[in-house]
Amino acid sequence: MRGGKSSVLTAPLLFNSSCWHPRIYSNGLVHRITVSGVTESALVSLLTLSILIANLVVIITINSSKYAKFIHPQPRYLVTSLACNDLAIGLLVTPLAAFSALVHCWPYSEIVCQIQALLRAALPQQNAMILVFMAVDRYTCMLHPDKYHKHSSKKGCMLVLSLTLMGSLTAFGAVVIRRGGYYYNGNGLMACEPFYQRPSLRILAACLFYFPTTMALMYFYGSALHVDRLRHRQQINICAILVQPMLTNNIATKNSLNEASEQVSSNELRQSIRTTRTMGAVALCFIVAVTPWTIQEVVTACTGSKMPPAVDFFITWIAMSNSFWNPFIYWSLNRKFRGISRSIIKTKIFCRKKYSSSVISSSCNLGHQEGCCANGDMCFMTLQKDNEVIIEEDRESTESQDRGGFPPTPPPPPPYHRANSQHCPARKF
Structure with a gap:
């Protein structure tokens, strides 16, 4: 009414x-x-x-x-x-x-x-x-x-x-x-x-x-953000005053002052500033x-x-x-x-778990691919990657043996043999 x-x-x-x-x-x-x-x-x-x-x-x-x-x-x-x-x-x-x-x-x-x-x-x-x-x-x-x-x-x-x-x-x-x-x-x-x-x-x-x-x-947020802005300006001015006389004396001193000026804004201060701005x-x-x-x-x-x-x-x-x-x-x-x-x-x-390659490679093997991984393709890719790592390690060990006095590895076949070998079927082990 x-x-x-x-x-x-x-x-x-x-x-x-x-x-x-x-x-x-x-x-x-x-x-x-x-x-x-x-x-x-x-x-x-x-x-x-x-x-x-x-x-x-x-x-x-x-x-x-x-x-x-x-x-x-x-x-x-x-x-x-x-x-x-x-x-x-x-x-x-x-x-x-x-x-x-x-x-x-x-x-x-x-x-x-x-x-x-x-x-x-x-x-x-x-x-x-x-x-x-x-x-x-x-x-x-x-x-x-x-x-x-x-x-x-x-x-x-x-x-x-x-x-x-x-x-x-x-x-x-x-x-x-x-x-x-x-x-x-x-x-x-x-x-x-x-x-x-x-x-x-x-x-x-x-x-x-x-x-x-x-x-x-x-009032409170305006004052807090204003203090943060003034503090940032003061840090820039102080760093400039400290670094300027040292530029002609020693380059190492300049680098140390730059590192000190970067450490002035610590993680604690940056964390407080981020929280203040969000709130x-x-x-x-x-x-x-x-x-x-x-x-x-x-x-x-x-x-x-x-x-x-x-x-x-x-x-x-x-x-x-x-x-x-x-x-x-x-x-x-x-x-x-x-x-x-x-x-x-x-x-x-959504129950999605993050699998690391080390965990998967240690738990996955040829006999238990279905039980250890939720995805068979993931196991196959991991095993393929592990095989590549093993081959690379074998190659490095062979090279180190060659440098230590063992007979050198035979040279690769001539180009025409290499071209003919491309048409050969892959062997199955």
Whole structure:
């Protein structure tokens, strides 16, 4: 309903939007399926599947032993926590909207609607807090590396993440737990959301979700990347000042200074810079995805109007798609992550094993070619390669014997014998 900022709003009854309402159920749910409903349901299903697969790959890859040496423990916990939150969104929030988008009604019970409304608000808020913690982590690592490595710990990181999650669930639980604190949004999310009795509370919730997070992300990442740029310039200037007076004195000194200047940017610093840039891209994607949704929330709450259903659906699901873009950014910007995740997918999911030539040659023989290798051609190629190696070793040993006093090998046959021998059949042993 339309009202001013001081008016008290009442949530619409969920039973009126239920698929089992006599007004809806008597006509049959099949007649409610339209082309737009099928399109919206397909988009929701595709996004849900993408969120689940992408975040599962992130969780497995980030916590694998191969990738552990390329990332510090604390950012690994934060990235894992963010991926787990996105995975929870893909499991508990977005799938319920697939069927309701198809039939444009709520097919589940009221308790499911209440739980979904709570998670719909608490999990994105927790994601915003995790992004802020990631920005603070990168800021401290780039500006104060000694203090960062001294005070960073797994227990402290997990304690902060647990407290923020409990705080988000408590804050939005106070809104949703009462009757009338949730409703079915049949235009945008196609699922249940928290209902605010006053427009001012709706504006406050949207602003607290967006503005502190955006300002913190821009400040911390901007400062960290600026320090990295200044540090790079200082390294170039220092190396130039040190090398220039020595150019006319000693070439060896110049080479040693060049080696020292290359060692200034250590693996630790480069690893921190790569992690900072990747997390900065994740933060930028978050800002781009949720900005239209925040503007819509503020405008509709201030004016008391409603957006067109197609526009509301498009803006809402762009914001929800942020759970998929985070793994895509990891994949695009991190070469190590891309290679290790491909290896894990091939070996763990598609069960493709990497065979080395030494292992195959030691296990494959003429009598057990079928049992030791999954592919007979692989065994044949390996044996052929081993035979070539043996022939080459025999030739080298023969040459060494010739140099040691043994009779020389006979010369090759004349050219005409060589031409005639080309037509001779190959002997079978």
